[in-house]
Amino acid sequence: MSSKGFAGRTAIVDLGTGAVEVRRLDEREAERFGGGLGLCIALAARAIPGPHGALGQENAVVIGAGPFVGTDLPATSRVYAVSALPCSNSIGWCGAGGMTFGCGLKYAGFDHVVVKGASSRPVYLSIHDDGVDMLDASWLSGKGAGRTCEELKARHGAQAGVLAVGPAGERLVSFAMAYVDGVSTLGRGGLGAVMGSKNLKAVVAGGSRGIGVADPVLYRSLRDGLVERIRRYPYLASWQDLGLLSSLPVVPAEVYRRLRVRRLACVSCPLGDKDMLKIEGAAPGDIVCSSSAVNLFMPLVYGMTDPLDAARCIARLDELGMDMFEFFGIMRLAASLQEMGLISGDPVIDVSSPSSMLSWADKVVERDGVGDTLAGGFDRIVREFGEQALRCAPPTFRGMVTYVGPLSALPWTYFGTMELGQILDPRGPHVGASGSPTYFARRGLEVFPGHLARMGVPEQAVKRILQGREGAGRGLNVGRLLRYSHRWFTILGSLGVCARAQVNRFYSAGLLARLYEAVTGIPTDAEKLAERADRSWTLLALANAGAGRGLTPGEVPRAWYGGEGFRDYVDGTALSLEDIGGMIADYYDEQGWDPVTGRPSPARLQELGLAE
Amino acid sequence: MERDDPGRVMQRSITTHPEKCTGCLRCALACSFRHTGMFNPMRARIHIRMDGPACDISFDDACTGCLACVGGCLYGALAAERQREGSA
Numbered sequence: 003m004s005s006k007g008f009a010g011r012t013a014i015v016d017l018g019t020g021a022v023e024v025r026r027l028d029e030r031e032a033e034r035f036g037g038g039l040g041l042c043i044a045l046a047a048r049a050i051p052g053p054h055g056a057l058g059q060e061n062a063v064v065i066g067a068g069p070f071v072g073t074d075l076p077a078t079s080r081v082y083a084v085s086a087l088p089c090s091n092s093i094g095w096c097g098a099g100g101m102t103f104g105c106g107l108k109y110a111g112f113d114h115v116v117v118k119g120a121s122s123r124p125v126y127l128s129i130h131d132d133g134v135d136m137l138d139a140s141w142l143s144g145k146g147a148g149r150t151c152e153e154l155k156a157r158h159g160a161q162a163g164v165l166a167v168g169p170a171g172e173r174l175v176s177f178a179m180a181y182v183d184g185v186s187t188l189g190r191g192g193l194g195a196v197m198g199s200k201n202l203k204a205v206v207a208g209g210s211r212g213i214g215v216a217d218p219v220l221y222r223s224l225r226d227g228l229v230e231r232i233r234r235y236p237y238l239a240s241w242q243d244l245g246l247l248s249s250l251p252v253v254p255a256e257v258y259r260r261l262r263v264r265r266l267a268c269v270s271c272p273l274g275d276k277d278m279l280k281i282e283g284a285a286p287g288d289i290v291c292s293s294s295a296v297n298l299f300m301p302l303v304y305g306m307t308d309p310l311d312a313a314r315c316i317a318r319l320d321e322l323g324m325d326m327f328e329f330f331g332i333m334r335l336a337a338s339l340q341e342m343g344l345i346s347g348d349p350v351i352d353v354s355s356p357s358s359m360l361s362w363a364d365k366v367v368e369r370d371g372v373g374d375t376l377a378g379g380f381d382r383i384v385r386e387f388g389e390q391a392l393r394c395a396p397p398t399f400r401g402m403v404t405y406v407g408p409l410s411a412l413p414w415t416y417f418g419t420m421e422l423g424q425i426l427d428p429r430g431p432h433v434g435a436s437g438s439p440t441y442f443a444r445r446g447l448e449v450f451p452g453h454l455a456r457m458g459v460p461e462q463a464v465k466r467i468l469q470g471r472e473g474a475g476r477g478l479n480v481g482r483l484l485r486y487s488h489r490w491f492t493i494l495g496s497l498g499v500c501a502r503a504q505v506n507r508f509y510s511a512g513l514l515a516r517l518y519e520a521v522t523g524i525p526t527d528a529e530k531l532a533e534r535a536d537r538s539w540t541l542l543a544l545a546n547a548g549a550g551r552g553l554t555p556g557e558v559p560r561a562w563y564g565g566e567g568f569r570d571y572v573d574g575t576a577l578s579l580e581d582i583g584g585m586i587a588d589y590y591d592e593q594g595w596d597p598v599t600g601r602p603s604p605a606r607l608q609e610l611g612l613a614e
Numbered sequence: 615m616e617r618d619d620p621g622r623v624m625q626r627s628i629t630t631h632p633e634k635c636t637g638c639l640r641c642a643l644a645c646s647f648r649h650t651g652m653f654n655p656m657r658a659r660i661h662i663r664m665d666g667p668a669c670d671i672s673f674d675d676a677c678t679g680c681l682a683c684v685g686g687c688l689y690g691a692l693a694a695e696r697q698r699e700g701s702a
């Protein structure tokens with residue numbers, strides 16, 4: 003199968019023994035799960051014993067890129083990792099705009115790498131044309147995520163892609179992330195800590211192999227049509243200029259433009275929304291790269307007033323390798339505990355103060371005094387401070403802050419799939435809309451049928467979605483819509499297409515099926531893509547359901563319902579717990595899972611060939 | 615080289631605007647696919663080098679002037695230019 007979309011090999015690396023096994027891609031499995039994210043899930047379901055024990059040697063990290071990654075189809079850069087994650091104690095997916103790491107993996111001749119065991123000393127993996135080397139990383143210990151990336155590129159060549167953790171990952175801070183090429187973040191929920199627990203500082207990937215396609219003539223014609231549509235998109239120039247900042251204007255456009263050195267894009271992306279800014283004092287040479295300028299300025303929503311201070315603060319968190327939403331959520335809670343006299347330590351904890359946050363970021367990573375407790379995340383804080391911590395904690399779900407909603411960093415009100423998805427994705431809250439049309443608040447319902455048809459939602463399901471919920475009399479069933487958003491997201495992820503709104507709008511299920519066939523040569527239609535995605539997502543649910551992890555309405559964050567909570571996406575009325583509980587049940591029902599326990603039903607498992 | 619005007623040889627050349635470059639490598643992907651049937655920027659005849667804030671776009675001797683790279687770039691960092699080269 004090599005050189006037709008897939009690179010054709012999977013590496014299984016045991017960090018404990020240093021053994022590396024290179025297997026030919028299992029073509030049957032590739033077809034059953036599509037590739038990329040889907041195949042990561044399939045490999046993880048076999049390699050990971052369960053959702054608990056994320057930081058134990060038994061846990062594995064499966065990293066992979068789909069068959070479109072490495073081609074020039076627009077925005078096909080995505081790289082995924084699946085692992086048991088420490089914050090949520092779940093087997094979760096992590097995804098990132100893969101910059102050049104995803105395609106580097108493919109050009110080295112690998113679609114996936116499974117990393118098992120743990121090394122007794124710091125190591126990094128170098129994945130190249132001839133295989134995988136496990137190399138000493140002691141010279142990188144303590145170095146920041148961006149710096150590690152630069153030094154590894156200097157050693158292995160600028161064309162190599164690098165996945166690295168910073169000191170937070172090395173010191174097992176539970177909300178440490180990994181960074182792709184020093185720009186994209188991978189692994190909200192603690193993938194950085196998992197890599198740290200394995201003494202795995204980084205993975206470098208690059209090679210000289212080519213990725214070919216099965217039907218070049220069909221490929222060219224489909225690609226050219228797609229690129230032409232993007233070229234003619236009336237908002238192309240404004241997306242390329244401001245991107246997310248136009249819908250989330252955390253700073254005025256002039257301020258951003260003054261600081262911008264250039265925009266950056268993942269490999270193959272014509273709508274690049276990553277940034278290189280010049281921020282004095284933020285980094286060596288004052289040059290800072292980020293997955294989005296919006297992220298760099300995010301501390302402004304926590305009360306900081308100077309955009310440069312905000313950016314310096316996030317640049318430091320990125321270099322340390324920590325999730326900013328989790329860090330700020332935890333520091334808000336810590337500030338309340340300090341006010342109550344339960345936490346001592348200098349300086350005063352103040353999320354609006356850059357110097358306080360920089361100082362506490364170091365304390366957390368160094369696990370200095372109470373910094374050690376904070377590094378353990380919400381669960382550890384609640385264990386140590388009990389009821390008092392619970393009372394002043396921001397809304398959390400399974401040990402992580404819900405980043406969108408009442409009392410959260412992004413206090414958005416209307417309850418769409420991104421909002422509900424925070425509690426219905428096995429990995430817990432994450433930043434992503436799964437390609438759903440509710441990404442934009444209160445869109446008119448008249449645009450939904452077109453979007454849903456593009457996502458390949460069957461007609462009968464479109465009716466159920468647009469009927470609203472039984473008894474509630476509202477026009478959009480968010481639970482049922484989320485089920486198809488998860489499917490759409492899984493299709494995109496399995497092929498390697500970015501799910502961001504500005505990108506996925508150009509793809510449809512039908513087009514993806516034709517492209518899949520042109521790239522891989524595997525006969526495919528939209529229904530087959532959907533079935534593969536359902537198989538993958540259901541397998542992920544099953545891998546987590548083993549620990550009895552169905553969601554109950556009692557777990558819905560208290561701040562989400564009642565007068566000050568979320569509002570209905572269509573009519574704006576306040577949601578009750580029953581409303582949200584009904585959406586959860588509808589989501590499970592639409593998946594063919596038990597509406598109460600969330601366990602995939604035996605009949606559904608049979609249909610998907612997962613019954614054994 | 616192409617002859618599209620009696621008595622004149624027109625050569626296509628490419629103007630680069632490195633300040634607009636995002637490093638997306640769409641140009642190099644298009645080039646490698648056009649000339650090798652496979653995707654890998656290492657096989658391309660256009661080379662994008664980002665070094666901190668600086669960006670350098672260059673072409674090697676094997677470049678045929680086919681303009682596939684220009685077609686791939688949606689950021690305006692590459693533009694095709696027609697140059698008069700003199701009488702045939």
Ligand code: SF4
Nearest residue numbers: 099268271274275500
């Ligand atoms: S939209 Fe952003 S994250 Fe997605 S591929 Fe493009 S640059 Fe990467």
Ligand code: SF4
Nearest residue numbers: 645677678680681683
């Ligand atoms: S003009 Fe053609 S050969 Fe030259 S770099 Fe561009 S695509 Fe490659």
Ligand code: SF4
Nearest residue numbers: 635636638639641687
């Ligand atoms: S396609 Fe354009 S923006 Fe992208 S790397 Fe090439 S020159 Fe730069």
